[in-house]
Amino acid sequence: SLAMELPPSHFPAARAAAVAVGYLRYLRGGPGRGLELREVRRARRQDIDDVGHKYYLELELEDVLDKDRTVNCTAEVLYHLGSKSSAPDVQVTVQGELRSTEEADKEFYNRIRSLEKELVAENIPDSHGNVPPELEPIHLLAWVASGYVIWQNSTENTKFHLAQVKHVKQVKRSDEDLQFDYVLLLHEMVSQEVLPWEVAVLWHPRRGARVSRCHGPGAGN
Amino acid sequence: HQVLRVIPQSDEELQKVQELQDLEHLQLDFWLAPRGLGLPVDIRVPFPSLQAVKAHLEAAGVSYSIMIEDVQALLDEEQTEMLRSSRQLPRTTDTFNYEAYHTIDEIYDFMDMLVAENPNLVSKLEIGRSTENRPLYVLKFSTGGTNRPAVWIDTGIHSREWVTQASGVWFAKQIVQDHANNRGVASILETMDIFLEIITNPDGFAFTQTKNRLWRKTRSKHSGSICVGVDPNRNWDAGFGDAGASNNPCTETYHGPYPNSEPEVKSIVDFVKSHGNIKAFVSIHSYSQLLLYPYGYTDTPVPDQQELHELSAKAVAALSSLYGTKYKYGSIITTIYRASGTTVDWTYDQGIKYSFTFELRDTGRYGFLLPAKQILPTAEETWLALKVIMEHARDNMY
Numbered sequence: 001s002l003a004m005e006l007p008p009s010h011f012p013a014a015r016a017a018a019v020a021v022g023y024l025r026y027l028r029g030g031p032g033r034g035l036e037l038r039e040v041r042r043a044r045r046q047d048i049d050d051v052g053h054k055y056y057l058e059l060e061l062e063d064v065l066d067k068d069r070t071v072n073c074t075a076e077v078l079y080h081l082g083s084k085s086s087a088p089d090v091q092v093t094v095q096g097e098l099r100s101t102e103e104a105d106k107e108f109y110n111r112i113r114s115l116e117k118e119l120v121a122e123n124i125p126d127s128h129g130n131v132p133p134e135l136e137p138i139h140l141l142a143w144v145a146s147g148y149v150i151w152q153n154s155t156e157n158t159k160f161h162l163a164q165v166k167h168v169k170q171v172k173r174s175d176e177d178l179q180f181d182y183v184l185l186l187h188e189m190v191s192q193e194v195l196p197w198e199v200a201v202l203w204h205p206r207r208g209a210r211v212s213r214c215h216g217p218g219a220g221n
Numbered sequence: 222h223q224v225l226r227v228i229p230q231s232d233e234e235l236q237k238v239q240e241l242q243d244l245e246h247l248q249l250d251f252w253l254a255p256r257g258l259g260l261p262v263d264i265r266v267p268f269p270s271l272q273a274v275k276a277h278l279e280a281a282g283v284s285y286s287i288m289i290e291d292v293q294a295l296l297d298e299e300q301t302e303m304l305r306s307s308r309q310l311p312r313t314t315d316t317f318n319y320e321a322y323h324t325i326d327e328i329y330d331f332m333d334m335l336v337a338e339n340p341n342l343v344s345k346l347e348i349g350r351s352t353e354n355r356p357l358y359v360l361k362f363s364t365g366g367t368n369r370p371a372v373w374i375d376t377g378i379h380s381r382e383w384v385t386q387a388s389g390v391w392f393a394k395q396i397v398q399d400h401a402n403n404r405g406v407a408s409i410l411e412t413m414d415i416f417l418e419i420i421t422n423p424d425g426f427a428f429t430q431t432k433n434r435l436w437r438k439t440r441s442k443h444s445g446s447i448c449v450g451v452d453p454n455r456n457w458d459a460g461f462g463d464a465g466a467s468n469n470p471c472t473e474t475y476h477g478p479y480p481n482s483e484p485e486v487k488s489i490v491d492f493v494k495s496h497g498n499i500k501a502f503v504s505i506h507s508y509s510q511l512l513l514y515p516y517g518y519t520d521t522p523v524p525d526q527q528e529l530h531e532l533s534a535k536a537v538a539a540l541s542s543l544y545g546t547k548y549k550y551g552s553i554i555t556t557i558y559r560a561s562g563t564t565v566d567w568t569y570d571q572g573i574k575y576s577f578t579f580e581l582r583d584t585g586r587y588g589f590l591l592p593a594k595q596i597l598p599t600a601e602e603t604w605l606a607l608k609v610i611m612e613h614a615r616d617n618m619y
Contacts, residue, residue, distance in 0.1 A: 011555070036584075037584065037585075064586065127383075128321075128322055129592030129593060129595070130593075163589060163590070164434075166252060167224070183224075183252075187435075189558070191472065192452070193472065194473075196252055196253055196263060198288075217261060
């Protein structure tokens with residue numbers, strides 16, 4: 001069937017956009033780059049029989065560390081039928097180049113590697129919205145981690161945001177990756193629930209981030 | 222300290238875990254509160270209480286795992302912050318710090334100062350008491366008359382939305398300043414009264430300051446449940462209990478056992494009904510940067526849809542004109558989600574045509590934890606939108 005135009009101000013477009021942004025943060029985010037949605041420029045939805053609902057989006061984003069620049073991208077988000085079991089399929093295409101974070105990444109990497117004791121921190125931001133400057137990269141890495149969780153767990157009936165980093169602990173490794181074990185509080189807009197997710201993230205300046213472990217607050221074992 | 226995870230497998234185990242919640246002296250911090258059998262409970266236990274907690278659980282045969290094991294103690298940044306800002310108590314509303322978040326007592330003191338400084342304009346009404354017996358205060362701004370047509374504004378109905386209470390404090394001062402300088406809302410006050418409830422959910426607000434910064438609901442305990450609190454924005458008698466609210470007391474959108482079960486809600490209902498002349502009603506939330514009008518509980522558009530939509534467009538344009546903050550607007554059900562038993566659905570159905578809900582800054586970067594330095598710009602831009610709504614109500618009396 002044909003794709004129908006959606007009003008960008010209505011929630012279906014906003015929810016699909018949040019999934020695309022989460023996915024993009026996971027792929028392209030890092031301690032020196034946090035991408036944020038500015039606006040949904042255009043949204044269309046296609047209902048594909050026996051498959052699911054596919055959203056076509058045109059998004060305007062910004063890098064929170066480079067707010068004057070506009071990042072345009074297109075995205076496709078396919079929510080599968082009976083979507084409780086599988087993550088949406090997402091594709092995002094960024095137009096143009098993202099600002100390089102090579103220097104900031106190197107600086108962060110060296111700083112953490114040279115710490116005597118493993119980094120531990122709590123409540124980022126704190127109750128008043130403060131993030132100490134030296135913890136901002138940890139905060140942005142949490143966006144990467146939460147981007148993964150959001151991408152993997154979203155449906156057409158959810159909209160997730162990272163509410164707070166409840167706890168983060170660095171785990172020293174024998175290889176070259178940095179590892180951070182996070183407890184992230186995710187806020188889900190429709191149910192209004194704020195639930196903890198345990199996510200272990202590996203990061204390297206050249207290789208980027210990957211989630212090595214992810215555990216949600218669902219029913220116990 | 223350590224963070225323990227317990228997964229209660231029986232009612233007895235659930236009971237044991239709940240008992241821990243009442244032991245104030247242990248200073249436990251529940252990252253995930255008890256919700257039911259088989260659902261994890263995460264408890265942050267300060268070092269001095271570790272032995273007692275583990276003994277309590279072990280004696281009852283409740284198994285637990287250590288989710289986080291930390292050796293170092295961490296400085297509580299926000300406690301220090303609160304102490305710092307309250308060390309110098311403001312003597313007047315001119316020395317009050319509008320760019321910081323405040324405690325309940327500081328805000329109550331502010332209200333009393335404002336009334337004392339402007340006795341001919343401002344009075345404080347107590348419209349009821351919360352579940353935990355805290356006063357529910359409303360500031361009335363009036364230049365006279367008897368039961369003039371009025372505007373109602375409330376902030377903080379959801380306690381974790383801190384930028385709203387902070388904005389409410391700023392609005393109160395702004396009204397007084399406008400009146401003193403014969404600008405802004407001074408002209409509105411010639412023919413209308415303004416009612417402002419700054420801390421609409423004081424029990425929840427207190428809880429966000431002492432126990433759980435992300436608490437949303439009231440703090441009522443209804444029999445038969447281990448869980449606390451009702452969503453005060455699902456407890457109104459408009460589509461009560463329909464899709465768009467939860468009947469599970471352990472959820473954030475629990476509508477409560479019956480409409481107006483929450484004194485925080487009932488007190489406003491009683492006030493609105495007995496006043497009988499409220500023409501505009503604005504309930505303020507955060508976050509998402511939205512201006513919303515009814516309905517949330519049904520797809521059917523309100524009869525005044527077109528007027529409310531156009532008014533929203535004007536209000537949002539005014540808001541954006543200050544700092545470029547982008548807002549979306551529309552009915553609750555199309556713009557954000559289906560929600561039943563909401564404040565403005567009820568007020569609209571009572572005949573208050575200009576019924577609006579705001580969702581203030583931001584769009585998720587900080588969410589509920591909006592940095593204090595954004596309080597002022599948020600309040601300032603929102604005020605411009607509120608003025609548009611108030612002026613329209615004044616100029617389109619019904």
